[in-house]
Amino acid sequence: MAVLKLAVLISGRGSNLQALIDATAKPDYPAKIVAVISNVPDVAGLDRAKTAGIPTQVVNHRDFKSREEFEKALDAKLVEAGAQLVCLAGFMRLLTPWFVDRWTDRLINIHPSLLPAFPGLDTHKQALDYGVKLAGCTVHFVRAKMDHGPIILQAAVPVLSYDSESDLAARVLAAEHEIYPVAVRLIAENRVNVINEKVLVTEA
Secondary structure (H helix, E strand, O other): OOOEEEEEEEOOOOHHHHHHHHHHOOOOOOEEEEEEEEOOOOOHHHHHHHHOOOOEEEOOHHHOOOHHHHHHHHHHHHHHHOOOEEEEOOOOOOOOHHHHHHOOOOEEEEEOOOOOOOOOOOHHHHHHHHOOOEEEEEEEEOOOOOOOOOEEEEEEEEOOOOOOHHHHHHHHHHHHHHHHHHHHHHHHOOOEEEEOOEEEEOOO
């Protein structure tokens, strides 16, 4: 079985990274993490990776004069690691068109809303303010426009009458941890095709 080589980009605690670490630890999972790279030093996600024996690196965006220089350094680390798919997992940097084009259809993100609803930050506040009855999360291929791109997988969760933002966030995060590894598996099994900016998933 061919194994897809993943790199995971993080900026913080790495809870979605942990979901991918747990999935890739299973013997029948068709992907492995070859690098975890953070743009912020000393975050908890790096400790998670080290505990799992995964190589880690820090490419601190503050060390570079421009976004482009930062991304070229990041790109070099990804190529050096042999990454075939890049997974954003709480990576809090907007990526330029240059980087997105370099990794077109090899760069995915998980967002805590049912896109195209509620892009950007404060998604749970947006959902509660709007009064939606369903919230959720989306795994999608990254495009240059923020929180846009072909949708691979989504999961919905109920919004309850007296939910706080933290209540809803916890429910959505649990769903994120479920669907991110599934989306990666679909890609690793070559079952995901992007046609006219829409994802078609073939049967196993």
